[in-house]
Amino acid sequence: GEVWLRSEATMSGYWGDPEATASALVDGWLRTGDLGRIDPTGCLALAGRRGEMYIRGGYNVFPSEVAAVLGEHPAVHDVAVVARPHEVLGEVGVAVVVPADPAAPPSLDDLLAAARDRLAHHKLPEDLVVVDDLPLTAMQKVDRRALRSLVDLPPPPP
Structure with missing residues (x-):
């Protein structure tokens, strides 16, 4: 699925672009646009970009x-x-x-x-x-x- 990130360092939004902010941030989670899965060792394996x-x-x-x-x-x-x-x-x-x-x-x-x-x-x-x-x-x-x-x-x- 799509990789979402959350931390104290996550951006608060895009300057002057509330639409982009609304699509990128959901309840404090950053939607990265990357697709990935958790591999058998528990590590995140990236598969590619959602748009590609x-x-x-x-x-x-x-x-x-x-x-x-x-x-x-x-x-x-x-x-x-x-x-x-x-x-x-x-x-x-x-x-x-x-x-x-x-x-x-x-x-x-x-x-x-x-x-x-x-x-x-x-x-x-x-x-x-x-x-x-x-x-x-x-x-x-x-x-x-x-x-x-x-x-x-x-x-x-x-």
């Missing part, structure tokens, strides 16, 4: 989990995963890959063969887009809006 999760054929998929597995392939320098609409499944994943060697980018089959034993079938990407660099925000995080334009997807609603 997509649903493929009724299954929740976290792009960060898929990207972490694909990123271990030796032919991959960097990778991000974004969802695109699918007529039957609702949404499917598209892997956007920066190859380790631009002259020898990995194929989708290469990536799937390496990931099949680590990811459930519904988490495997359906398509691959090879790029020179992933688009980044000013904070050096993957720019998901720009990423969607790389795979010719409309931007998500605001």
Whole structure:
């Protein structure tokens, strides 16, 4: 589920933005937007961001989990995963890959063969887009809006 935090140091709200404050704070609890679970050792294991999760054929998929597995392939320098609409499944994943060697980018089959034993079938990407660099925000995080334009997807609603 969604991770909520509470402490004496929790913020009291967003300056001049009561709507954002109301959606982020509930009875003193901060809604982080992160999704996680308690693992068998009692530790919090984060799965991804609530807004990045997509649903493929009724299954929740976290792009960060898929990207972490694909990123271990030796032919991959960097990778991000974004969802695109699918007529039957609702949404499917598209892997956007920066190859380790631009002259020898990995194929989708290469990536799937390496990931099949680590990811459930519904988490495997359906398509691959090879790029020179992933688009980044000013904070050096993957720019998901720009990423969607790389795979010719409309931007998500605001």
